[in-house]
Amino acid sequence: MSLWKIAWRSIQQRSLASALTAVSMALGVSLVVAVLVIYSVVYQSFHRGGEGYNLIVGAAKGSRLELVLAGVYYIGQPVENVPYSYYKELHEGRLSEHAEVAIPICLGDNYEGYRVVATTPEMFEKLKYMGDQPYRFAEGRNFDADAYFEAVVGATVAAKTGLGVGRGGEADQPGSFRPTHDIAGQQQHKHRPFTVVGVLEPTGTPNDQAVFVNIEGFYRIGGHTAATAAEELAAEHDDEDEHGHEHEHAVPDEAKKVTAVLVSTDEDRSPGITRLMARDINQEKIAQAAIPADEIARLFEKIIGNIELVLLLFGIMIVLVAGIGIMVSIYNSMSDRRHEIAIMRSLGASRATVMQVILLESILLSLGGGLLGLALGHGVVAALGPTIAEQTGFSMGLLQFRGTELILIPGLVLLASAVGYLPALAAYRTDVAKSLTANP
């Protein structure tokens, strides 16, 4: 007959009140858990999105955070582009010494609300995601460098739009599509459509929610190159009248621009080279370089971290209120239980023992509510996971834990001991003789 059992029996005797206080504790704990887990997932997902390359280079105008958000997470649009020549410097020119990989990306169009990213096949051949995971294709293959109007779609795009190899898209040409102007634009480009040749396996990164087209094909679409160069091109050829058909012409480099260049440096062989490259590029004022991990850390520290803190404080307040509820519930029961406590004292239980019983009750209620809250919090995250993954690309599962959750259990025990102290003191002070002779 342990004191735990005695405490548990007392709880059972007041089952409704006990259940209500435990549930209120569970609600508070579940909110704290959900906030911790969601923050952790978002943080990891943001970091994952930026893994695989060390640097992103974009126009000098605008902030580095804007550059990272647009270039890595396809959120927003940088205000300017970078000359194609600068990309070439990174790819094979004076800046290429420590750049193992330099991948250009152009943003600006969309397909059914999903970002169209113009790039080179090297994006999926030389870059990895989540640091060391190679891109794989669930269907088909990567697009060829020479096949200007080939495309690859992310897993979420394929699932949601039905666009894939030989399916979806244009009704008369299944598996083909024409991107629409601008991020949220509705006006389709009037040109030869792109043909999907591959569907990526899910990566858990923003790339799941993008459509990747050959950058050369992108440049051949009207409005994607410098006006001057395009006019010159038109002047050199009297297209359809002379040739009788539309054909793609090589676009000179000076007409091209890129939104950003994703750079993977040889940081492993030359530690610190990434920051040196970033410094050098930033000093030139032609472009700017951002280290995605740094910018994301800053974003989380300055903004998202504060949001998390506010939500956590809110959750902790609920837990504290629930704790006070436990105290009130047990304290209010003390007047009914004086007789019971006096009986235990008369059987030989010391003051300290009855006090322990009350404290154990408080701990059982808090822990019970806390464990329920842990399960509820994770359950809610798991239940919402598919919807959140669908909307944002962040995948969440039932077993996603954050180390900070380990503090919850000892924290609840401490809280329980604190809130249980007052009722326990009332038990301690019970006048045995008087309580025994009073009506039970």
Place this chain on the structure above:
Amino acid sequence: MLYLKDIKKAFREPDGAALPILDIAEFRVAPGEQMVLVGRSGCGKTTLLQVIAGISRPDEGHVRVNDWDITLMGEAECDRFRAEHIGYVFQTFNLLRGFSALENVLLAMRFTGRRVDRGRAKHLLERVGLAHRTTHKPAALSVGEQQRVAVARALANRPKLLLADEPTANVDAGHQQQVLDLLRETCGEEQVALVLVTHTPEVARQFDRVDNLEDFNRAGKGAA
């Protein structure tokens, strides 16, 4: 077995005045002796039992149980002593509602610090005729059955002294004798001294020794 010397106990009135309840020069009970304590209502019988059990501290005097002076013990020590050496049967049974008959008996063993003897608990319940009711909670037991559980509980730790405060008062007339016989027989079997408080002359007549508290309590008036 039990020896009280110069016991004085007073209660505080709301206005702060002291209301003397007990003023006893001497009181003894021999080992294994069974005796009855009578007296008018309010003369201090229950208070005396509580002082003997260490539940209530006397203002002056000494209580010796088996040569241990419990008035010299600290409160926790006294609680432990009571658990190990003194059994108490209450008028209103005072069983714990949330626990079964067996658990109520086991609880009495819990606070001694010794190993809980489940076998003894079951034996005692069998002895009081409740072998088939061990898992029943007090609400599911009749009044007579509850009092029998209380008797079993009081004997759980093999006390040498058992105090019974009007144990048949709340038992129906048909079962009063049964409870009384049970108490006397089990105390006789276990060699336990019994001090039984009663208002009932029929009960008192069955004992060889009947003391009237008013005869040796010099306080005169008091509340039980």
